[in-house]
Amino acid sequence: xxxxxxxxxxxxxxxxxxxxxxxxxxxxxxxxxxxxxxxxxxxxxxxxxxxxxxxxxxxxxxxxxxxxxxxxxxxxxxxxxxxxxxxxxxxxxxxxxxxxxxxxxxxxxxxxxxxxxxxxxxxx
Numbered sequence: 001x002x003x004x005x006x007x008x009x010x011x012x013x014x015x016x017x018x019x020x021x022x023x024x025x026x027x028x029x030x031x032x033x034x035x036x037x038x039x040x041x042x043x044x045x046x047x048x049x050x051x052x053x054x055x056x057x058x059x060x061x062x063x064x065x066x067x068x069x070x071x072x073x074x075x076x077x078x079x080x081x082x083x084x085x086x087x088x089x090x091x092x093x094x095x096x097x098x099x100x101x102x103x104x105x106x107x108x109x110x111x112x113x114x115x116x117x118x119x120x121x122x123x124x
Contacts, residue, residue, distance in 0.1 A: 005032060005070035008105065009041050014052040019103040022047050026097045029059035034067040045100055061093040063101065076106040 009030075030041040042055035063080075069088045072078035080102050083089045091098060 003074055005030075005067065005074040006039070006041075008074035009043075009052050012106075013043065013104050014050055017048050017050050017104060020045065020048045020050070020100055024048075024097075024100045026060040026094060026100070027057075028061045028063065028097050028101060029055070029057070030070065031062065031064040032067045032070050033065065039067070043101075043104065045097070045104075050104060059093065061091060061095070061097040061101075063089055063091050063098070065089040073101075073105045080105070 024045050025047060026045055028043040028045065030043070032039040032041070040054060040056040042053045042057060042059065044051040044053070065083065065088060069078065069083055073080060073083065078088070080089065080098050084091060084098065
């Protein structure tokens with residue numbers, strides 16, 4: 001995989017994120033399980049600004065999963081909603097924030113904008 005969840009959260013998740021709706025506000029705690037221990041990441045979303053901390057405090061949404069699952073999300077290979085439906089993650093709290101998490105993690109590396117794909121299809 002190209003980047004781990006920890007690397008993505010450390011380097012790319014914090015700061016202004018124009019992909020987030022301007023009305024999104026809340027806190028998300030990610031619990032990454034690995035070899036019997038849990039690593040906590042705490043995201044504070046305030047409109048389009050994201051702050052990342054290493055806290056185990058209460059949050060509006062808590063997402064628990066194995067590190068491998070979060071790594072796949074950070075690589076854009078797993079959508080959080082699909083992970084929820086497959087029972088790869090456990091969530092507790094405000095599910096609207098799960099969709100914000102989708103925008104904090106990158107999309108699939110081969111994904112294209114629908115208009116771009118349609119334009120290429122018309123050109124053929």
